[in-house]
Amino acid sequence: MRLPNITRGLLAVIALLLLPVAPSSAGKTLDQVRQRAQLVCGVSTGVIGFSSADSQGRWSGLDVDVCRAIAAAVLNDPNKVKYVPLNAQQRFTALQSGEVDLLSRNTTWTLTRDASLGLTFTAITYYDGQGFLVPKKLKLTSAKQLKNAEICVQSGTTTEKNLSDWFKAQGIKIKPVVFEKFEASIKAFFSGRCQAYTTDASALAFIRSKEAPRPDDYAILPELISKEPLGPVVRRGDDEWFAIVKWVIFALIEAEEYGVTQANLEQMKASTDPAIQRLLGRAEDSGKLLGLERDWAARAVKAVGNYGEIFQRNVGSASPLKLPRGVNALWNKGGLMYAPPVR
Ligand SMILES: N[C@@H](CCC(=O)N[C@@H](CS)C(=O)NCC(=O)O)C(=O)O
Numbered sequence: 001m002r003l004p005n006i007t008r009g010l011l012a013v014i015a016l017l018l019l020p021v022a023p024s025s026a027g028k029t030l031d032q033v034r035q036r037a038q039l040v041c042g043v044s045t046g047v048i049g050f051s052s053a054d055s056q057g058r059w060s061g062l063d064v065d066v067c068r069a070i071a072a073a074v075l076n077d078p079n080k081v082k083y084v085p086l087n088a089q090q091r092f093t094a095l096q097s098g099e100v101d102l103l104s105r106n107t108t109w110t111l112t113r114d115a116s117l118g119l120t121f122t123a124i125t126y127y128d129g130q131g132f133l134v135p136k137k138l139k140l141t142s143a144k145q146l147k148n149a150e151i152c153v154q155s156g157t158t159t160e161k162n163l164s165d166w167f168k169a170q171g172i173k174i175k176p177v178v179f180e181k182f183e184a185s186i187k188a189f190f191s192g193r194c195q196a197y198t199t200d201a202s203a204l205a206f207i208r209s210k211e212a213p214r215p216d217d218y219a220i221l222p223e224l225i226s227k228e229p230l231g232p233v234v235r236r237g238d239d240e241w242f243a244i245v246k247w248v249i250f251a252l253i254e255a256e257e258y259g260v261t262q263a264n265l266e267q268m269k270a271s272t273d274p275a276i277q278r279l280l281g282r283a284e285d286s287g288k289l290l291g292l293e294r295d296w297a298a299r300a301v302k303a304v305g306n307y308g309e310i311f312q313r314n315v316g317s318a319s320p321l322k323l324p325r326g327v328n329a330l331w332n333k334g335g336l337m338y339a340p341p342v343r
Helices: 005-018 028-036 062-075 091-096 111-116 158-170 182-190 201-211 239-257 274-279 286-290 296-304 307-314
Strands: 039-043 081-085 119-121 126-128 130-135 150-154 175-179 196-200 218-220 228-230 233-235
Touching (some): 062 081, 062 296, 126 201, 130 158, 150 158, 182 196, 233 239, 239 307
Antiparallel strands (some): 119 233
């Protein structure tokens, strides 16, 4: 049957409209990172242990090591990273607008953030919870004694929301004193503006040890009032990039599980254990599946060590913070750190 031209034209347009449309950003981030030979990582403006710069402008921390590991896996050089400091309010816009390739900044995975910002959480790199720092002279032993207290908190955070939720649930009235800038919130607290400061417990440890005029004058209360699973975030719609970020993190966790460290990596490459051979690119080529070289995971471990080494160096026993491994231990050591198999 011969259709009139106009009908044929219409059918062609309908057929085109029905074609599956790839998200416009699919695969773009990897190409851009390669083209500029640099990964642009959004970090905090300075939370020691997670992301902070020294006087020379050198960044370090657990979140920074994630950036370095990805740069090593993708560009074969952990130093090819540009760090963009972002406060809590700025972080999601910076990622949405394409200013950064990746947000690796003590950011809590929540449903609203995951489902409404056009962004996707990749993996959990630190299981945290929200706590309270108080001056010892107030002689408080529980957050429940904070009735009518002024509590300093940073805006644009889950912290601000949990604070009102938790005290509401306890039937206790408090007065949040909200700051947009982290520096300002800490200064206000240490100058006596508030009776308590609240944020993720990991950051409280740093705030007390590094920012308090006299750390011994302050105590962290026993309550943890929330779950704060922290991890890197990417733009939604670029599945290739999402997979790379996710699997580099999984590989760092799996390296710890198999005892592959920065120091023994070269010997481990000769291991006959199939799992280790796979992880280090000696057996099948998982790199090809991710759009990377076959030794992508070995490069990441060489750059920053396995997850356990990253933890200890930045926040654990080998760091000034001395945070216990706690729930961040591997799943087979009583913790929650579990990576799907690299196979
Ligand atoms: N994990 C929470 C809190 C993250 C957060 O922004 N915490 C503050 C207080 S420790 C911070 O990192 N400030 C540093 C900055 O704004 O650069 C969230 O994702 O909302």
